[in-house]
Amino acid sequence: MEEFLHSEFFDWVEKAADLIRTYEGDRITVVHHNDADGICSAALLSKICDYLGFKSEFICIEKVYPAIVERIHRDRDGMIIYTDLAGLAAEMIDRVNAGKSRVLIIDHHPAKDIESDTVHVLDPELAGISGDIFVSASSLNYIFFRVLAEKEAMDYAYIAVLGSVGDYHDRSGGVLGFDRFALSEAIERDQVKVRFEGVREKYFVTKFGEYADEIAMRLTTLGAVGYEKRGYRFGIKACFEGFDDATMKMVSELGELKEKKFKEMIERLKDGELIQEKYTQWFHVGNFFSPMGVKTVGEFCQLVKDMSFVNDSKYLIGFQDKPKFIPDLGEIEWECVKMSGRTPPLLERRVLRGEMPGLDYLVPKASEAVGGFADATHKIAAATIIDKDKEEEFIKAFEKLVDEYEGG
Ligand SMILES: [Mn+2]
Structure with missing residues (x-):
């Protein structure tokens, strides 16, 4: 060593x-x-x-x-x-x-x-x-x-x-x-x-x-699902003192909260909140996932992309409001949303074969079109931040890009 x-x-x-x-x-x-x-x-x-x-x-x-x-x-x-x-x-x-x-x-x-x-x-x-x-x-x-x-x-x-x-x-x-x-x-x-x-x-x-791995998963739950509740503070303490009853209770409550919110959101999508375009299907959770951090919409997309109510050949896109309140800093003056994209199984194969454009091409381009910046993009999973109220414009730009790819 x-x-x-x-x-x-x-x-x-x-x-x-x-x-x-x-x-x-x-x-x-x-x-x-x-x-x-x-x-x-x-x-x-x-x-x-x-x-x-x-x-x-x-x-x-x-x-x-x-x-x-x-x-x-x-x-x-x-x-x-x-x-x-x-x-x-x-x-x-x-x-x-x-x-x-x-x-x-x-x-x-x-x-x-x-x-x-x-x-x-x-x-x-x-x-x-x-x-x-x-x-x-x-x-x-x-x-x-x-x-x-x-x-x-x-x-x-x-x-x-x-x-x-x-x-x-x-x-x-x-x-x-x-x-x-x-x-x-x-x-x-x-x-x-x-x-x-x-x-x-x-x-x-x-x-x-x-x-x-069990301990790490718990720490991530505290930090990510319990982000707005400052769960990470309990996580830091647990690294030294182990998990006391109150922290364990917080972890299990956060797990239940996530499960409940995800179930409800799935029902909402099935009830018509999943908007269909030519190449994309998209939804907006607003602040429904609060107090969970904005990574949550990506995790949610990952979970539902394989479900039967999701169109197998269209890009799946979800938006989540970025809260103005940063727990350790207070209010920040911004109005923006997190966008997460995933490819359902059939589309994923087409993307990997090069028959359809990857999210690593579409998301940065569509973000630019609405003045945003993408910083985490892969072919079959990507995220970006854009200004609030630019969501529909983003989808339009995204659709146009796929259209052009199909045409050329
Ligand atoms: Mn790391």
Whole structure:
């Protein structure tokens, strides 16, 4: 395992560690994602701040939008750490920050490095290491912690394992690379035991008396389904103290709430709320999914795309209002909606054969047509953000694009 620690990447981690070591302020703001990996990253960073004697504030967000970054940097200075997000947003953050705060981005998503005196990016992708396979944000924060305080960090190696499993880095049968390095240290310290289920490794977390995947799923429920209720706060606490009765109750209530809302929404779609166009079928949930975050409409599309009431050969598109209220920040001045797209099975085969255009082509183009920006697009699944009241215009642009593709 030592070779990891002597790699070029380790020098990058050292440089990032210097930024926090030489920081002269007394408080650090941590901005983190709301899934299990983001929650585990925040948990590790909270210990780093404690260890170094900094006061810390935590802000949980679903995505890095300029309006959110503006609010964060308007009201705060000192040091701001973004984690499990923002790898691609360094430029925008640097522009908004305008030299005010010391910013460190600790992410494992695709990233773009920038030349800046105040904004720094620590991301394995920049060193040619896949952050989707070998390093979760939690493992990265663990390694960061380890460089700052090796002994103290090792008490929390299991948290890196929870984050890695939360991001499904065990999908090939077990975690790999830097994730595995964190796992090996958790095993050495009896925090985790590896068991086998067929050819798959399962990570039993001794402190919790259960498996990492169950714990991670619970953390994601708290952060994503319970986003507007600040469920992630309970998640961070649970990383250290386990799940108390109140937190377990919250998890099961959130699970039931999601199931109930999804069932009702399916009925509404069957009752005529699924609008049929030539190539698309679409619906708008408004704020019906509140308090669940805007990732929910994507999860809902994923669930219903295979159901029999959905037309097998048309694109499925759902919209969800983006709430103005960000739990840790208050009201943000924006009026926008999240759009999620999926391809039902028959259409999916046509898209993959190249007979129909993919969502990675249609969604960015249709977004542009209404002045929006798409940032997460794949052939058969995509998401974007557009201004409110542009939904019908978006659908029109989308239809036109498919028409042109069919014609040409
Ligand atoms: Mn992650």
